[in-house]
Amino acid sequence: AEVKKIAVIAGDGIGPEVVGEALKVLKRTEELFGYQFETEHGLFGGIAIDEKGTPLPQETLDICKNADAVLLGAVGGPKWDNNSKELRPETGLLGIRKALGLFSNIRPANVFDCLKEASTLKPEVLDGTDLIVVRELTGGIYFGEKFRREGEHGEEAVDTCVYNVKEVERIARQGFEIARTRRKKLASVDKANVLETSRLWREVVNRIAVEYPDVELEHVLVDNCAMQLLRRPSSFDVIVTENMFGDIISDEAAMLTGSIGMLSSASLGEGSFGLYEPVHGSAPDIAGQGISNPIATILSVALMFRLTFGYAEAAQCIEDAVKSVLDAGHRTGDIAVDKSKAIGTIEMGDLIIAAM
Amino acid sequence: AEVKKIAVIAGDGIGPEVVGEALKVLKRTEELFGYQFETEHGLFGGIAIDEKGTPLPQETLDICKNADAVLLGAVGGPKWDNNSKELRPETGLLGIRKALGLFSNIRPANVFDCLKEASTLKPEVLDGTDLIVVRELTGGIYFGEKFRREGEHGEEAVDTCVYNVKEVERIARQGFEIARTRRKKLASVDKANVLETSRLWREVVNRIAVEYPDVELEHVLVDNCAMQLLRRPSSFDVIVTENMFGDIISDEAAMLTGSIGMLSSASLGEGSFGLYEPVHGSAPDIAGQGISNPIATILSVALMFRLTFGYAEAAQCIEDAVKSVLDAGHRTGDIAVDKSKAIGTIEMGDLIIAAM
Ligand SMILES: CC(C)[C@H](C(=O)O)[C@@H](O)C(=O)O
Numbered sequence: 001a002e003v004k005k006i007a008v009i010a011g012d013g014i015g016p017e018v019v020g021e022a023l024k025v026l027k028r029t030e031e032l033f034g035y036q037f038e039t040e041h042g043l044f045g046g047i048a049i050d051e052k053g054t055p056l057p058q059e060t061l062d063i064c065k066n067a068d069a070v071l072l073g074a075v076g077g078p079k080w081d082n083n084s085k086e087l088r089p090e091t092g093l094l095g096i097r098k099a100l101g102l103f104s105n106i107r108p109a110n111v112f113d114c115l116k117e118a119s120t121l122k123p124e125v126l127d128g129t130d131l132i133v134v135r136e137l138t139g140g141i142y143f144g145e146k147f148r149r150e151g152e153h154g155e156e157a158v159d160t161c162v163y164n165v166k167e168v169e170r171i172a173r174q175g176f177e178i179a180r181t182r183r184k185k186l187a188s189v190d191k192a193n194v195l196e197t198s199r200l201w202r203e204v205v206n207r208i209a210v211e212y213p214d215v216e217l218e219h220v221l222v223d224n225c226a227m228q229l230l231r232r233p234s235s236f237d238v239i240v241t242e243n244m245f246g247d248i249i250s251d252e253a254a255m256l257t258g259s260i261g262m263l264s265s266a267s268l269g270e271g272s273f274g275l276y277e278p279v280h281g282s283a284p285d286i287a288g289q290g291i292s293n294p295i296a297t298i299l300s301v302a303l304m305f306r307l308t309f310g311y312a313e314a315a316q317c318i319e320d321a322v323k324s325v326l327d328a329g330h331r332t333g334d335i336a337v338d339k340s341k342a343i344g345t346i347e348m349g350d351l352i353i354a355a356m
Numbered sequence: 357a358e359v360k361k362i363a364v365i366a367g368d369g370i371g372p373e374v375v376g377e378a379l380k381v382l383k384r385t386e387e388l389f390g391y392q393f394e395t396e397h398g399l400f401g402g403i404a405i406d407e408k409g410t411p412l413p414q415e416t417l418d419i420c421k422n423a424d425a426v427l428l429g430a431v432g433g434p435k436w437d438n439n440s441k442e443l444r445p446e447t448g449l450l451g452i453r454k455a456l457g458l459f460s461n462i463r464p465a466n467v468f469d470c471l472k473e474a475s476t477l478k479p480e481v482l483d484g485t486d487l488i489v490v491r492e493l494t495g496g497i498y499f500g501e502k503f504r505r506e507g508e509h510g511e512e513a514v515d516t517c518v519y520n521v522k523e524v525e526r527i528a529r530q531g532f533e534i535a536r537t538r539r540k541k542l543a544s545v546d547k548a549n550v551l552e553t554s555r556l557w558r559e560v561v562n563r564i565a566v567e568y569p570d571v572e573l574e575h576v577l578v579d580n581c582a583m584q585l586l587r588r589p590s591s592f593d594v595i596v597t598e599n600m601f602g603d604i605i606s607d608e609a610a611m612l613t614g615s616i617g618m619l620s621s622a623s624l625g626e627g628s629f630g631l632y633e634p635v636h637g638s639a640p641d642i643a644g645q646g647i648s649n650p651i652a653t654i655l656s657v658a659l660m661f662r663l664t665f666g667y668a669e670a671a672q673c674i675e676d677a678v679k680s681v682l683d684a685g686h687r688t689g690d691i692a693v694d695k696s697k698a699i700g701t702i703e704m705g706d707l708i709i710a711a712m
């Protein structure tokens with residue numbers, strides 16, 4: 001098989017531990033399916049600030065650009081929280097999204113049956129919940145001009161939210177395309193009763209909708225969406241929204257599944273290139289103890305197989321292995337009911353590999 | 357007693373029905389406590405569009421400005437949803453907030469014990485949940501410049517989010533003041549890792565915090581807040597945040613209580629003037645059937661008594677009456693478990709008056 005290049009960015013906190021297990025899974029798929037992967041490691045986030053003086057060194061960006069896909073652990077931690085803007089891990093995150101053109105963030109929020117109890121929602125409300133948030137990732141208020149100025153009433157701060165037709169078109173298409181492969185329902189989330197960018201958003205989504213007559217489209221105001229996710233989570237299939245709303249809504253959706261430690265995500269650009277990472281953060285409080293849960297990162301590899309490489313069979317193999325290990329009752333501390341029986345990061349990785 | 361002037365804006369949908377019951381309660385407090393109220397009615401929202409060609413007629417604004425407080429039902433409905441911006445009920449809502457200087461929106465989200473089951477959250481998670489969202493209401497991206505322009509990549513839309521130091525100071529003080537009367541915990545919600553307005557927000561909140569050493573302050577990023585509300589709702593006391601985040605977070609908070617049909621809100625300006633309204637909307641689907649729940653509007657009167665008039669005893673009397681009617685098992689359709697036993701709007705109003 002063709003050699004696939006994967007840029008590996010372990011990052012901070014538990015990042016290196018969970019990525020370590022994902023790499024073992026990657027290796028196992030080489031043995032099982034005859035794939036060939038070439039991995040190259042890059043520094044990113046807090047560790048890059050410490051070692052290179054910037055959260056996103058050019059060298060790391062080059063490694064990513066030279067790869068077919070990126071596997072990211074997690075970045076950030078209290079150590080860098082009070083740094084100036086240029087020396088913060090988040091700045092690297094925003095920078096890498098923009099530099100790699102990753103305009104689409106795909107966040108599946110599905111409920112793992114064995115973890116249903118971990119949700120704060122009633123099990124009957126969660127039943128059948130399986131949704132994907134498609135978040136625009138390189139536009140909007142995140143990347144618009146920001147500055148301070150002297151105003152009439154003293155100092156003021158300004159953020160600018162900008163969207164152009166092209167940006168909305170491509171993310172809307174993503175939403176429709178993904179909905180088409182699923183239950184064919186798309187909820188477009190905006191605040192069209194207040195924002196001009198949302199009015200443009202809604203116009204463009206309505207226009208693109210004509211190309212997808214098989215997909216049922218509803219427009220949901222963001223405040224209402226925050227409510228409906230709680231009231232009827234299972235009624236959502238695919239949600240498409242702009243950057244800032246997507247940040248909030250995707251986190252709410254992830255949390256309500258009760259499975260947040262198990263969720264993976266993809267950030268895609270044009271073509272098949274993508275960056276894959278667990279939804280959970282760097283969890284500095286438990287870093288280095290070998291107790292973190294590697295499943296979300298392992299499932300990010302499965303997502304990479306599906307979305308970037310088209311290795312559906314291997315993706316399924318990984319997902320089935322995870323399921324069987326969970327079904328057999330194995331749990332890391334974060335998802336264990338009986339914490340005294342929790343297993344470690346490496347043990348979890350080994351069990352999953354053995355089950356593949 | 358001094359005559360208090362109340363501007364009454366019934367609005368659209370179920371607005372007139374629920375306001376009608378609230379006015380009966382108001383009258384009952386005149387008899388019981390010797391208060392004197394003078395009410396003046398104004399057209400607002402959809403009905404004002406139909407009858408006066410604008411959602412916020414000058415006459416209505418004058419009635420409000422001339423009053424000590426405003427009681428609002430609800431506005432909006434599908435009939436006006438596709439109107440141009442100037443002819444939409446929401447435009448009236450934004451207009452009245454700005455014209456009356458209502459910079460602070462106070463939304464208590466508490467759980468009514470008898471309705472706990474209506475929440476989609478597990479009862480044990482809800483236990484002790486009793487929070488207030490203090491939302492900045494006249495600044496931010498809602499009121500910044502908005503326009504379309506031709507950009508490099510075709511048409512684009514722009515919204516501007518602006519906050520000045522003064523605006524943040526006064527809403528931060530509100531948050532601290534309210535927290536001081538409660539469990540003395542304030543969560544300030546922003547997105548300081550991305551937005552310049554949020555960085556200004558956080559700086560100012562930190563500066564004001566020095567005046568309130570007795571209040572415990574935490575800064576919570578908005579995406580994290582959307583998650584923590586689901587995970588640990590009872591750990592929040594007062595949440596203070598900017599306009600757009602407040603719109604989303606307050607709706608999420610209201611919905612998780614399961615009591616959304618029962619929640620009241622206040623929008624306050626400088627001094628004691630305030631506008632009071634139920635959190636629920638105009639519910640056009642059930643308007644005119646006499647089945648809507650007047651409790652949120654009745655409780656809005658209690659909130660008006662507390663916050664604008666300082667009539668704490670009467671406020672308590674109303675709240676106790678509501679509680680006793682609910683404890684006796686009376687329910688309107690929206691909150692009834694056995695819908696066949698549901699009572700109507702007027703019956704509910706009468707029971708509450710009788711219990712006062
Ligand atoms: C760290 C932060 C800049 C980032 C975002 O807001 O996009 C994070 O919350 C996320 O969702 O990936």
Ligand SMILES: CC(C)[C@H](C(=O)O)[C@@H](O)C(=O)O
Nearest residue numbers: 193194223446447449450603
């Ligand atoms: C109707 C709309 C403009 C309004 C808002 O966003 O402020 C509403 O959602 C609210 O919260 O009062």
